[in-house]
Amino acid sequence: MASSFRVFSVACLCVSAIACVPLGGFEFELEPQGPQGPQPLLRGPDVTRQGWEQILLDTPCNRTARKNLRRYASTAHMAGTAEDLEMAEFTRDKIRSYGLDAVIKPMDALLQFPVSRSLDLLDAAGRVKFKAPLIEDEISEDPTSGTQWRNMSFLAYAASGLATSQVVYANYGRPEDFDVLEQQGINVTGRIVLARYGECFRGLKVMNSQDRGAAAVLIYSDPADDGYTVGKTYPDGPWRPATSVQRGSVQFNSLCAGDPRRAASKLSPEEICGHAEDDLIPSIPAIPLSYHDALPILKDLGGPTAPASFRGTLPVTYRLGPSEGKVRLFVNSTKVVSPIWNVITTIPGSLSAADDQPVVVGNHRDAWVFGAADPNAGSSVMLEVAKSLGALLKAGWRPQRTIILASWSGEEYGLLGSTGWAESEADGVLKRASVYINTDVGVSGTMFKAAASPSVGRSLVRALAKVNDPVTGEPMDKVWTGKLGTLGSGSDYTVFLDHLGIASCDLSFAQNITGFGAYPYGVYHSIYDSYTWIEKEADPLFLYHVTLAKIINLLVFDFADSDQIPINLADTGKALQSYVAAVRDSHHHAAVDFSPLMVAANAYLNAAVAFHGSDASARSSRNDILGTAERSFLDKQGLPRRKWFKHILQAPGFYLGYAAKVFPGIDDALENNDLESARDLIRKAAALIQDAAAKISGALASQSMLETLQ
Numbered sequence: 001m002a003s004s005f006r007v008f009s010v011a012c013l014c015v016s017a018i019a020c021v022p023l024g025g026f027e028f029e030l031e032p033q034g035p036q037g038p039q040p041l042l043r044g045p046d047v048t049r050q051g052w053e054q055i056l057l058d059t060p061c062n063r064t065a066r067k068n069l070r071r072y073a074s075t076a077h078m079a080g081t082a083e084d085l086e087m088a089e090f091t092r093d094k095i096r097s098y099g100l101d102a103v104i105k106p107m108d109a110l111l112q113f114p115v116s117r118s119l120d121l122l123d124a125a126g127r128v129k130f131k132a133p134l135i136e137d138e139i140s141e142d143p144t145s146g147t148q149w150r151n152m153s154f155l156a157y158a159a160s161g162l163a164t165s166q167v168v169y170a171n172y173g174r175p176e177d178f179d180v181l182e183q184q185g186i187n188v189t190g191r192i193v194l195a196r197y198g199e200c201f202r203g204l205k206v207m208n209s210q211d212r213g214a215a216a217v218l219i220y221s222d223p224a225d226d227g228y229t230v231g232k233t234y235p236d237g238p239w240r241p242a243t244s245v246q247r248g249s250v251q252f253n254s255l256c257a258g259d260p261r262r263a264a265s266k267l268s269p270e271e272i273c274g275h276a277e278d279d280l281i282p283s284i285p286a287i288p289l290s291y292h293d294a295l296p297i298l299k300d301l302g303g304p305t306a307p308a309s310f311r312g313t314l315p316v317t318y319r320l321g322p323s324e325g326k327v328r329l330f331v332n333s334t335k336v337v338s339p340i341w342n343v344i345t346t347i348p349g350s351l352s353a354a355d356d357q358p359v360v361v362g363n364h365r366d367a368w369v370f371g372a373a374d375p376n377a378g379s380s381v382m383l384e385v386a387k388s389l390g391a392l393l394k395a396g397w398r399p400q401r402t403i404i405l406a407s408w409s410g411e412e413y414g415l416l417g418s419t420g421w422a423e424s425e426a427d428g429v430l431k432r433a434s435v436y437i438n439t440d441v442g443v444s445g446t447m448f449k450a451a452a453s454p455s456v457g458r459s460l461v462r463a464l465a466k467v468n469d470p471v472t473g474e475p476m477d478k479v480w481t482g483k484l485g486t487l488g489s490g491s492d493y494t495v496f497l498d499h500l501g502i503a504s505c506d507l508s509f510a511q512n513i514t515g516f517g518a519y520p521y522g523v524y525h526s527i528y529d530s531y532t533w534i535e536k537e538a539d540p541l542f543l544y545h546v547t548l549a550k551i552i553n554l555l556v557f558d559f560a561d562s563d564q565i566p567i568n569l570a571d572t573g574k575a576l577q578s579y580v581a582a583v584r585d586s587h588h589h590a591a592v593d594f595s596p597l598m599v600a601a602n603a604y605l606n607a608a609v610a611f612h613g614s615d616a617s618a619r620s621s622r623n624d625i626l627g628t629a630e631r632s633f634l635d636k637q638g639l640p641r642r643k644w645f646k647h648i649l650q651a652p653g654f655y656l657g658y659a660a661k662v663f664p665g666i667d668d669a670l671e672n673n674d675l676e677s678a679r680d681l682i683r684k685a686a687a688l689i690q691d692a693a694a695k696i697s698g699a700l701a702s703q704s705m706l707e708t709l710q
């Protein structure tokens with residue numbers, strides 16, 4: 001039985017393979033392994049527990065998963081719109097029909113809606129030689145593609161305004177891409193930056209451009225990254241067609257998550273994030289482009305030929321610019337403070353409030369357009385989870401720990417709903433929460449993907465071993481690659497893990513495309529992320545929706561109803577060792593001594609192995625340690641330059657946004673060649689980890705003392 005596994009202590013840094021997905025850039029290989037992983041202590045006879053698990057495996061159903069997804073994807077439902085409220089009510093009413101207690105919790109947040117935009121390429125005399133249509137084509141095979149939103153693509157939180165200037169091409173818009181422009185003597189100041197999607201979060205492309213004085217930014221989807229170079233394009237295949245546009249938020253997400261205005265909070269963004277609203281969102285206009293609309297601009301670029309790493313696969317010689325003619329960009333969008341609607345479902349646990357350690361499960365509901373994959377495949381799965389838990393309750397079950405199911409809104413703008421709710425519950429129901437389980441783009445293909453706090457991995461594998469791949473019948477733990485990604489940002493787990501120190505995981509089925517790591521699927525944030533796309537290209541029989549619901553069901557059951565919380569601290573210890581090795585080996589600074597950090601990691605692992613090796617019985621104190629272990633890695637002062645991010649072990653890369661960096665503070669300092677700060681941060685991290693190890697050993701010591709007395 002592969003119910004335990006090993007986190008390799010060998011670092012495996014996957015730099016370009018995984019770069020721009022919500023999964024992090026750093027992975028573990030998981031492997032079956034010997035005696036170290038404890039089975040959770042079971043409550044009651046095994047046979048009862050197996051009966052409950054059987055209900056959790058039998059209840060999810062592809063017919064209802066299909067029906068509910070169809071409902072969610074029947075209309076565009078951006079955060080804060082009447083349709084978003086309608087979907088919140090639909091979610092609440094469905095969950096109530098399963099016998100659970102669901103309520104809508106409105107919350108004010110800063111949003112932005114498009115009014116109009118235009119993009120013209122001018123000739124030397126100032127005449128329009130190309131007017132970009134900025135419209136996604138209606139596709140006859142896809143009945144919802146005629147939506148008015150096909151001509152309303154925009155980048156949320158970009159400034160409104162007019163910019164007329166020459167264009168320069170900045171590849172993915174990362175700092176190193178701008179370095180290439182600078183080396184080639186190409187001045188970005190006052191110009192319009194054309195960048196392609198991929199490798200880093202889109203908001204940071206705008207941040208990096210703005211920092212270099214750009215007047216505006218155009219971000220386009222190159223077929224090399226998620227179009228015809230990866231595979232057949234929609235409607236002939238799952239990848240991005242010529243006029244398709246990736247919308248999205250351009251919040252500067254590596255600085256802080258959540259509403260940039262904190263409209264619902266008594267505290268200001270400065271107080272919470274250490275940055276004012278204006279520092280968290282762009283001050284320049286920006287729009288997203290299809291490659292259909294970007295191609296004439298690329299063709300107009302002069303200047304040196306772009307280096308190979310800058311070239312996409314369009315039929316054009318990629319040049320760095322500046323362009324021959326000027327481009328005139330006009331953007332008019334309105335910012336409004338509006339309610340958004342989280343739907344919160346609570347299943348009270350049987351433990352006393354003092355002993356309870358709630359389990360939180362979440363998925364966002366708001367979408368850029370129809371959002372069939374992002375996020376409503378996950379929303380449909382969550383309804384199956386709610387239905388399954390309702391069936392268990394009807395059969396007489398009651399969880400030990402409180403379970404909270406959350407349907408978030410405002411995720412697409414910048415994790416608004418989850419962040420607002422979690423910040424307000426930090427000293428409430430989340431104070432003792434033991435885990436956060438997320439699914440976002442729940443099903444966009446058939447390949448299982450997981451990113452998680454390492455301590456959660458064992459419980460996940462245990463769940464996978466009991467669920468079969470719906471097509472091959474193989475147990476999912478055998479089908480899975482066993483690579484546990486590191487959580488970066490880009491979805492709702494961010495506040496739980498990075499701000500509050502709650503162990504987290506993110507689960508999904510994505511397209512099976514080894515070799516192209518850039519995107520999990522090809523119609524992301526376009527009008528074609530539709531019910532028809534899911535049915536044609538991702539999960540025709542809705543079997544993977546059902547499979548994901550089963551996996552989440554078992555994971556929730558394990559956390560909510562095992563006598564001992566199924567967190568494994570030894571896996572955290574092994575991960576710590578590999579993190580230290582990774583950050584040490586990715587920067588070769590002989591003058592920086594990592595040994596205090598490695599010593600601390602070793603101490604943590606030893607304490608954790610001893611902890612799990614003893615089967616002493618002081619259950620509540622063991623659970624206190626297990627359920628709050630991740631909190632030990634929070635630094636109250638936060639990371640340098642971004643104090644909202646308090647977890648010292650991982651954060652979205654400062655210039656990456658989605659992908660995670662391990663020991664992000666130390667890594668940033670080394671990247672900036674600030675060795676003094678790096679040394680300080682190493683000392684600080686080593687002390688935190690030593691304290692965490694001492695806490696684990698201390699719990700063991702007081703436990704054995706108790707036993708001696710008994």
Ligand SMILES: *[C@@H]1O[C@H](CO)[C@@H](O)[C@H](O)[C@H]1NC(C)=O
Nearest residue numbers: 062063064066540541542543
């Ligand atoms: C559900 O899955 C079964 C195969 O297990 C399939 O025959 C059936 O058509 C599916 N139903 C729906 C509504 O997709």
Ligand SMILES: *[C@@H]1O[C@H](CO)[C@@H](O)[C@H](O)[C@H]1NC(C)=O
Nearest residue numbers: 133135147148149150151152
């Ligand atoms: C864009 O959609 C709006 C709303 O349906 C419509 O009024 C407008 O004419 C459309 N514009 C174009 C260029 O299609």
Ligand SMILES: *[C@@H]1O[C@H](CO)[C@@H](O)[C@H](O)[C@H]1NC(C)=O
Nearest residue numbers: 185186187188189190191213
């Ligand atoms: C870049 O252009 C700006 C605006 O035209 C100018 O002020 C600046 O001096 C230029 N920088 C360089 C290095 O040429």
Ligand SMILES: *[C@@H]1O[C@H](CO)[C@@H](O)[C@H](O)[C@H]1NC(C)=O
Nearest residue numbers: 115116160161331332333334
């Ligand atoms: C932007 O749109 C608003 C709302 O329609 C309108 O009142 C305003 O005049 C527009 N601004 C510009 C510069 O066109």
Ligand SMILES: *[C@@H]1O[C@H](CO)[C@@H](O)[C@H](O)[C@H]1NC(C)=O
Nearest residue numbers: 446447448479480512513514
């Ligand atoms: C992914 O594709 C590879 C190669 O085509 C295939 O061997 C494998 O079974 C696929 N895996 C899944 C989960 O679909």
Ligand SMILES: [Zn+2]
Nearest residue numbers: 374375440441
């Ligand atoms: Zn999403």
